Amino acid sequence: MTEKREYKADYPEKTLYIPGPTEVREDVVEAMCEPMFGHRMDRMTDLYTTIVEDTKTFLGTDNDVIVLTASGTEFWEASTLNLVDEHMLVATCGSFSERHANVAERLGKTVDRLEYEWGQAVKPEDVREALETSDTQYDVVACVMNESSTGVRNPVEEIGDVVAEYPDTYFVVDAVSALGGDYVDVDAHEIDVIFTSTQKAFAMPPGLAVCVVSEDAYERELERDTASWYGGFQRCLDYYDRKGQTHSTPAIPIMLAYRKQMKHMLEEGHEARDERHREMAEYTREWAREHFEMFPEAGYESQTVACIENTQGIDVAETIDAVSEEYDMVFSNGYGSQLGEKTFRIGHMGEHDLESIEALTDAIEDVAGL
Incomplete structure (x- = not known):
C-alpha cells in the first residue's frame, strides 16, 4: 500500500528537458x-x-x-x-x-x-x-x-x-x-x-x-x-x-x-516557432549521431522529442540522476520496458532554444564521459 509522502515545497529547481511537462515562462x-x-x-x-x-x-x-x-x-x-x-x-x-x-x-x-x-x-x-x-x-x-x-x-x-x-x-x-x-x-x-x-x-x-x-x-x-x-x-x-x-x-x-x-x-508566430523547433531538433540529431544513434527511422524524426539509441551502453538511469544532481537538468529514459535502457529521450520543445539544448548535451557529455 502506498504511504503518504508529505510535499515539502522546498525542492531544488530543475530545468525540464523531458517530453512534457516542459519549461514555463x-x-x-x-x-x-x-x-x-x-x-x-x-x-x-x-x-x-x-x-x-x-x-x-x-x-x-x-x-x-x-x-x-x-x-x-x-x-x-x-x-x-x-x-x-x-x-x-x-x-x-x-x-x-x-x-x-x-x-x-x-x-x-x-x-x-x-x-x-x-x-x-x-x-x-x-x-x-x-x-x-x-x-x-x-x-x-x-x-x-x-x-x-x-x-x-x-x-x-x-x-x-x-x-x-x-x-x-x-x-x-x-x-x-x-x-x-x-x-x-x-x-x-x-x-x-x-x-x-x-x-x-x-x-x-x-x-x-x-x-x-x-x-x-x-x-x-x-x-x-x-x-x-x-x-x-x-x-x-x-x-x-x-x-x-x-x-x-x-x-x-x-x-x-x-x-x-x-x-x-x-508574437513569435507559428512559422517562426516551427523553425526554432526545427533548429533544436537538427542540432540534437547531429549530436546524437556523433555519440550514439537516433532510434527513429531516418527521415521521420520528431521535431519536439529526440529518442536516442544507447549504442554506447551507458547506464541511462545513473546518467539521468547524475545530470540532475550536478546540473539541475532533467531528461528522460526510454519509454516502457522495451526501450527503458536501450534509449533515452530529450524534449526540445516549448520555450527551449538552441543554447539551452546545447547546455544539456554538454552536461550529458561531461557526466557520461563522452
Whole structure:
C-alpha cells in the first residue's frame, strides 16, 4: 500500500528537458495568481473567447477550437465516442498510438491495427492500401502525429490527403507532443480532429486539452446518440456559441496562464516557432549521431522529442540522476520496458532554444564521459 509522502515545497529547481511537462515562462506562471472569479461572469467570457480565438489565429484554422480542463487523453475517448459507430483503423507505431487503439477497444469499438515496429513511421501508401482492400467501412482513421515513445514524426499531412478521398471516413490525429512546436496545416489536409495538451510544445502548465474540430466532424456527431458528454463536440461548441464559455467549471488559473502564453506564441508566430523547433531538433540529431544513434527511422524524426539509441551502453538511469544532481537538468529514459535502457529521450520543445539544448548535451557529455 502506498504511504503518504508529505510535499515539502522546498525542492531544488530543475530545468525540464523531458517530453512534457516542459519549461514555463515566469510571467505565465505568475498569470495564474490573479484573484479568483466566477466561471459564469462576463470576465470568464472575455478570458475564454480570447484563448479560443487566439488559438485559431495561431494555428491558422477556420475550424472550431475547444479548450477543456483535461489532459489530451480526454479526446482519445471523446473523438471515438463522437465519431465511431463500430469500426476504426488505428495506425500503431509505439506506446501512445497503441494506447489509442486500446482506449477504442475499451469503449466497445472494433479496432483494426495498421501495425509498425517501434521506431518505424506510418506510411501514407499503407493507409491507402488498408482503405482500398478492406471490406470494412471505417468510421475513423486515427494516427499519432508525434510518437513520443519512439521519437517518430508521422506524415499526418500526406495521410490526411489519403483519408480525404474517403468522405465517410474521418481523420483523427493525436498531436499531444507536437502541436505548437511542429507546424501542420490542419485545414489544408482535411484533418477532422486534432488535439494536444498544454504542457507540451505550448509550454503552459498541465491541465488543459485543446482540440480542433472540423465542421464535418461536428455534423457527424449530431447523428450519434452515444457521443461523449464532457468532450462532446456539440455540447462544447454550442455552449461556446451561446455563452462564450465552457459548459462545465474550468480550471480558471490555467486558462489565465494560457492567455498569457498564447500572446507570446502569437508574437513569435507559428512559422517562426516551427523553425526554432526545427533548429533544436537538427542540432540534437547531429549530436546524437556523433555519440550514439537516433532510434527513429531516418527521415521521420520528431521535431519536439529526440529518442536516442544507447549504442554506447551507458547506464541511462545513473546518467539521468547524475545530470540532475550536478546540473539541475532533467531528461528522460526510454519509454516502457522495451526501450527503458536501450534509449533515452530529450524534449526540445516549448520555450527551449538552441543554447539551452546545447547546455544539456554538454552536461550529458561531461557526466557520461563522452
